[in-house]
Amino acid sequence: MLHSRLELAQQVVQAAIEHGVKHVVISPGSRNAPLIIEWNAYSEIEKYSIVDERSAAFFALGKALQTGEAVALVCTSGSALLNYYPALAEAYYSDIPLLVLSADRPKRLIDIGDGQTIRQENVFQNHVWFNANLIEEDTIENIALLQEAFRIFKQKKAPIHINIPFSEPLYETTEHLISAVSIWQAPNASNRLLEEEPLEVDALQKFADIWNQSDRKMVLVGVSRPDEMLQIQLSHLAQDPSVVILTESTSNVSHERFINHIDRLIFPLTDSDFESLKPDIVLSIGGQVISKKIKSLLRKNKPKHHWHVDRNWALDTYHGMTQHFGISPQLFFSQFFFLTHPKASSYQSTLLEMDGQRTTRHDVFLKQAEFSDLKVYESIQKHLPEGRNVVFSNSASIRYAQFFDWSKAPFMACNRGTSGIDGSTSTAIGFAHSAVQPTLLVSGELSFFYDSNALWNAYIPNDFRIVVVNNGGGGIFRFIPGPTTTNTLDFFETPHQLTARHLCAMHQLEYTSVQNEKELAGIWSEFYKASSQPKLLEIFTPREINAVVLKGYFNAMK
Numbered sequence: 001m002l003h004s005r006l007e008l009a010q011q012v013v014q015a016a017i018e019h020g021v022k023h024v025v026i027s028p029g030s031r032n033a034p035l036i037i038e039w040n041a042y043s044e045i046e047k048y049s050i051v052d053e054r055s056a057a058f059f060a061l062g063k064a065l066q067t068g069e070a071v072a073l074v075c076t077s078g079s080a081l082l083n084y085y086p087a088l089a090e091a092y093y094s095d096i097p098l099l100v101l102s103a104d105r106p107k108r109l110i111d112i113g114d115g116q117t118i119r120q121e122n123v124f125q126n127h128v129w130f131n132a133n134l135i136e137e138d139t140i141e142n143i144a145l146l147q148e149a150f151r152i153f154k155q156k157k158a159p160i161h162i163n164i165p166f167s168e169p170l171y172e173t174t175e176h177l178i179s180a181v182s183i184w185q186a187p188n189a190s191n192r193l194l195e196e197e198p199l200e201v202d203a204l205q206k207f208a209d210i211w212n213q214s215d216r217k218m219v220l221v222g223v224s225r226p227d228e229m230l231q232i233q234l235s236h237l238a239q240d241p242s243v244v245i246l247t248e249s250t251s252n253v254s255h256e257r258f259i260n261h262i263d264r265l266i267f268p269l270t271d272s273d274f275e276s277l278k279p280d281i282v283l284s285i286g287g288q289v290i291s292k293k294i295k296s297l298l299r300k301n302k303p304k305h306h307w308h309v310d311r312n313w314a315l316d317t318y319h320g321m322t323q324h325f326g327i328s329p330q331l332f333f334s335q336f337f338f339l340t341h342p343k344a345s346s347y348q349s350t351l352l353e354m355d356g357q358r359t360t361r362h363d364v365f366l367k368q369a370e371f372s373d374l375k376v377y378e379s380i381q382k383h384l385p386e387g388r389n390v391v392f393s394n395s396a397s398i399r400y401a402q403f404f405d406w407s408k409a410p411f412m413a414c415n416r417g418t419s420g421i422d423g424s425t426s427t428a429i430g431f432a433h434s435a436v437q438p439t440l441l442v443s444g445e446l447s448f449f450y451d452s453n454a455l456w457n458a459y460i461p462n463d464f465r466i467v468v469v470n471n472g473g474g475g476i477f478r479f480i481p482g483p484t485t486t487n488t489l490d491f492f493e494t495p496h497q498l499t500a501r502h503l504c505a506m507h508q509l510e511y512t513s514v515q516n517e518k519e520l521a522g523i524w525s526e527f528y529k530a531s532s533q534p535k536l537l538e539i540f541t542p543r544e545i546n547a548v549v550l551k552g553y554f555n556a557m558k
């Protein structure tokens with residue numbers, strides 16, 4: 001196998017591989033030639049080539065999200081690196097392990113008029129857990145930096161940046177490893193729970209006592225990857241009548257005693273309705289919560305105790321957090337269950353009953369509702385084949401999803417770390433490429449057009465499906481309060497006449513479109529049939545009616 005002649009390239013790649021990196025997404029360039037050559041020396045590593053760095057980084061993010069494993073990114077110097085930023089910010093706030101390896105010029109060539117050169121050191125300072133700025137000629141310092149970088153990468157399971165300066169010549173190869181002996185005390189693959197320090201039992205007892213005395217406990221599950229242990233633990237918790245478990249479309253846990261479509265239940269609640277339902281304790285786990293309503297209700301009606309459980313983040317989402325447990329929810333529950341017991345209460349049954357009433361109203365409303373975005377999301381959910389993952393774009397898409405039950409899908413995802421519309425399709429394709437089960441992307445058309453370079457890669461599985469809900473603009477701006485009260489709605493909604501048809505022709509996707517309810521009802525079995533190309537279904541919905549129907553829905557749910 002041919003290695004790069006540059007020792008630094010060899011060291012970085014060796015360190016990454018020994019720390020368990022198995023996938024690398026490479027964007028082309030010259031300064032990064034030593035890294036490309038070096039990664040290529042390892043046949044066991046999966047390598048992907050994607051030109052557009054913004055898309056490459058979101059593709060990597062989708063892969064890392066789906067597999068739970070680290071994915072490396074390799075790019076050249078200059079603005080190439082800056083194009084990783086949107087995906088890195090998303091990965092940072094969503095705890096997704098991306099390893100950025102950027103090639104750079106040595107320091108003496110920065111800011112002197114050399115080409116394709118910017119100040120790359122610490123460029124992601126605010127959104128990575130560690131910056132390793134390697135030095136061309138200082139092997140000892142580089143080894144120390146790399147060891148620290150990978151220690152943090154393993155601990156945080158979230159993005160870090162390694163910037164690597166190379167002098168020319170860049171393309172020279174050798175058959176030999178310069179340092180053949182491994183210097184990276186790589187960790188053994190081990191059980192996640194054992195990787196963490198448990199909490200002090202005495203300290204936890206104090207919280208267990210509060211828990212055991214409380215009649216109303218609300219467990220809020222934010223964005224989470226599917227996890228068997230968490231599912232079992234939460235199902236166990238749901239047997240306690242004093243506990244209500246609220247989940248969202250991206251929580252990836254479900255149970256008949258969970259409230260699985262949070263916004264359907266709480267959207268119609270006023271502050272005074274909520275007053276009588278207010279929990280004593282909110283226990284939040286997982287990443288960000290999508291529901292704006294739950295945020296506003298809990299901010300106005302602060303519970304006495306808000307405990308957040310997360311390894312990396314002490315999210316004080318409701319402006320009144322009283323305790324952060326810096327461990328995984330799985331480890332937290334495995335300790336907490338020894339100290340807690342169920343409590344007689346009508347809290348869970350009251351809320352479940354209310355949820356049942358909402359479900360009846362939801363069904364009645366949807367039966368007679370006009371063709372619109374809401375009806376389209378109902379149809380997407382209803383016809384989703386069992387066992388198909390769904391990735392949603394931002395923003396109306398994921399918000400509509402919140403009204404429906406998606407427990408048929410093994411994995412539901414959406415980029416909620418920063419809620420951008422800039423990488424949903426690339427994320428979905430990276431996700432689909434690693435998933436055993438097939439994947440559906442559901443996207444608004446602006447998000448889809450924004451990330452159209454996502455289709456410019458060779459890794460789109462034939463069973464990948466895209467539904468673009470084309471409501472002629474950013475539909476979200478017609479129903480959030482604000483834009484329609486101004487005379488500048490067009491600057492928010494950005495109405496247009498574009499369609500996805502020509503993009504599909506260019507990238508060889510099978511294209512179909514529908515315009516009304518009847519056409520939509522007839523399309524699904526054909527859409528999901530096996531094919532030799534991925535397929536895209538574009539659903540045109542009436543821009544001005546969508547928000548009216550949604551308002552009617554909220555009124556009907558009251």
Ligand SMILES: Cc1ncc(C[n+]2csc(CCOP(=O)(O)OP(=O)(O)O)c2C)c(N)n1
Pocket residue numbers: 393394395396397419420421422443444445446447448469471473474475476477
């Ligand atoms: C990178 C980025 N730019 C701008 C926004 C603000 N934004 C949120 S939703 C949205 C419109 C999305 O429209 P579309 O994808 O058509 O979905 P719809 O809301 O119509 O379902 C915009 C511009 C954002 N979230 N991310």
